[in-house]
Amino acid sequence: MTIPRTGARAEPGSFRDPANRVFHLGDDVLRGLDERAAREWRALTATDFFPPLLAAGKVCATEPVDPAPATVGARWAAVLRHERIPFVSHPYEWSFAMLRDAALLHLEILRAALPAAFTLKDGSAYNVQWRGAEPVFIDVGSFTPARDGEPWAGYRQYCQTLLYPLLLGAHLGLDFRPWLRAQVDGIEPDQMRRLFGGARRLLPGVLTHVHLHGAMQRRNARASTADVRSQLRAAGYSRELALATVRGIEKLVRRLEHQPAASHWVDYQRTCAYTADDRAAKERFVAGALADGPRPRLVLDLGANDGRYARLAARHADYVVAVEQDPAVVDGLYRALRAEGQRRILPLVMDLADPSPGGGWRGVERASFADRARADAVLALAVVHHLAIGRNVPLPEVLDWLVGLTAPGARIVVEFVHPEDPMARRLLANKPEGLFPDYRRAEFERLLGARCGITRRLDLPSGTRTLYAAVAGG
Incomplete structure (x- = not known):
């Protein structure tokens, strides 16, 4: 692989160990090692335990870069290249x-x-x-020779x-x-x-x-x-x-085990208001929208629930991040994906009305969700009404947020739940009358069209939900 010669960017979260630093250079993830770290790396690769960990995928794939690119700085005695993790998440x-x-x-x-x-x-x-x-x-740079009488430095x-x-x-x-x-x-x-x-x-x-x-x-x-x-x-x-x-x-x-309290969302696919015809039409629409154009590298499925559409998206994309607020739902999805050996769907717990902010030193040591999410496609299925009605987020801001999660020219598949839909009526029943005068299909479509190029639309057979496929910035 040819290393680009310009544009190396230090990873903000890798400054704590002065012996090594991680850099991004194009699509490459590089690690600079000082003299001592370079010696320890060579000793590590000569052990009997480390190569099997690499081969089993328990440690990220790593190889030396020779010659080391000057773009990462002259202070490093050696440079390693790591595999790129498709989406960085936080604990x-x-x-x-x-x-x-x-x-x-x-x-x-x-x-x-x-x-x-x-x-x-x-x-x-x-x-x-x-x-x-x-x-x-x-963290390959974390390996270091052990000495008798010294406790595990990472225990705390x-x-x-x-x-x-x-x-x-x-x-x-x-x-x-x-x-x-x-x-x-x-x-x-x-x-x-x-x-x-x-x-x-x-x-x-x-x-x-x-x-x-x-x-x-x-x-x-x-x-x-x-x-x-x-x-x-x-x-x-x-x-x-x-x-x-x-x-x-x-x-x-x-x-140690923890069983989260059962919630309405655990069995949502069975208890939701979709008919069989609605569900089949929705799946065809989503599949068609994802297949219409270059294969997405990264898809965000927002409000993923049990992963039904994340699994569908994984047939058409390299990687899918399935975001769901309910910890019990995500835990069940993760256990199912782990049992299947699924390596292309990452389930995460997150409140979409309060997504992960930047954190740590200067607020950038741990990047915010928005800064990590430059998706080629975003699925926002049955989520807009929860944000707009359930959490009082104005429709223009909901759409600005969705577009802000995408790379240029990305596809957005979004579902608008009409005010007369049973779920929307349930949410509106808990709000003062007249609080959402702009929550209408025509206004939603106008706002979406002002931000994106709408390429497809479909009214589901039940008549109270409409699907849109759009291109961001179109």
Whole structure:
């Protein structure tokens, strides 16, 4: 592959480890390594454990670039090229089962590395991404030689961004997503300690990883890292003990389970108002709109529910991101996709009226949903009325948002639910009369046509819903 010579852009979320930095250059994802990191990379590739992880897809595909392109800067001793993840997501957009699988992948990799005298510098949930329903570890720069007497440096990160959120869900039934969205470094032990007092201290994993962990942090608050390592070596802490600790955490994580409360949306395809004729016509329309033009690289299915149309879209596109607000629905969809070995549909939990903002350092360390979503096609099926009526978002702003999620010339497939539709009437019944005078088909069509070129329209047989296919900016 030829590397472009201009336009390298540093990844905003990769600045925390000065030994290596990730860059984007055209469609390539590159990682610059300093002298020490380059030596460790060469040692890593010579181990018996790392090549099998690459071959199994558990670690993102990585290869050296020689010669290194000057566009990433002269300071790097070596440059690697990684596979490009089709869509970068954040842990606060994952379901419980997704977070648990990400946590288990971390431990599996660490368990393989320790006997070969390697460890992971980090334990962050952000070091995992997804190929559809398959987790993949992306932070190759996190591998480093292990030394006897040194604890896993990533343990605190692992607890705060993976284990603690899982404990919240499994033991207390709490939604971990707001916690992770609010704090890029995850949940602090002191925050957890306040939630797990009294008899809750005895719940699996809590005493060791919340209370004892927090006590150790407080006791060593003024000690240097070197002092702590010296104390551990003197106490006989070894790589074998570290490996036993990892196995214990893995056993705990596998036992953690959370069943989200049932909701109306879990069985929506059976209970919704669509007739069989409506559903068949809708599927034909969506398939035709996606097949009309170049094959989309990325499709967003907004309000995806159980993934019916995401699966349809996957027949016509390289990759589909299925966004749904209900965690129980997304968890069920993820488990089904994982069982199928599906690698082209990524399910995410997100409130479309409150999509993920930018976060972390300067608000760009973790990119917002809008900044990540430059889709070639967007499906907005049975979602506009929920935003416009249910959440009081003006129709012009709904359409501006949809267009803003697309790449130039992208296709938009959108469904307008008429005011007389049973679902629209149900939503309107909870609102003051006359609050939405502009919520009419003619006005929606006018607004859509002002922003896009409408290429198709179809009234569903029931007569209260209309589908539109449009080209953004047309």
